[in-house]
Amino acid sequence: MTPRSPSREEWQPVCKIADLEVERGVAALVHGQSVAIFRAADDAVYALGNHDPFAKASMIARGIVGVRQGVPFVASPAHKHAFDLRTGRCLEDAHVAVPAYAVKVIDGVVLVGHRKAAAA
Numbered sequence: 001m002t003p004r005s006p007s008r009e010e011w012q013p014v015c016k017i018a019d020l021e022v023e024r025g026v027a028a029l030v031h032g033q034s035v036a037i038f039r040a041a042d043d044a045v046y047a048l049g050n051h052d053p054f055a056k057a058s059m060i061a062r063g064i065v066g067v068r069q070g071v072p073f074v075a076s077p078a079h080k081h082a083f084d085l086r087t088g089r090c091l092e093d094a095h096v097a098v099p100a101y102a103v104k105v106i107d108g109v110v111l112v113g114h115r116k117a118a119a120a
Contacts, residue, residue, distance in 0.1 A: 011111040025061035036061035046085035049099035
């Protein structure tokens with residue numbers, strides 16, 4: 001069975017890219033899940049699950065965005081664990097990750113799609 005790509009209905013419009021502050025996160029309800037949306041300095045947009053598995057609270061969107069050895073990340077405001085914005089994997093503990101979601105921008109609108117497969 002081949003994985004199917006998201007249909008038009010599976011891409012949920014969230015906001016305009018112009019509404020996102022650079023290197024700041026916002027939380028949004030996407031497909032029934034709390035998702036943290038980030039706009040990087042290069043205008044790349046990322047979406048991660050908003051629940052911090054270490055703090056056991058929904059706060060990833062309030063984290064600090066940065067780059068470590070070429071890896072864009074967000075550091076949770078509670079315990080400062082860094083999560084790769086591309087994959088959701090914790091940079092300090094490879095056994096821990098938050099969900100990462102497919103994102104695209106069309107005509108200035110940020111759309112969030114399916115949850116990406118877990119990083120290997």
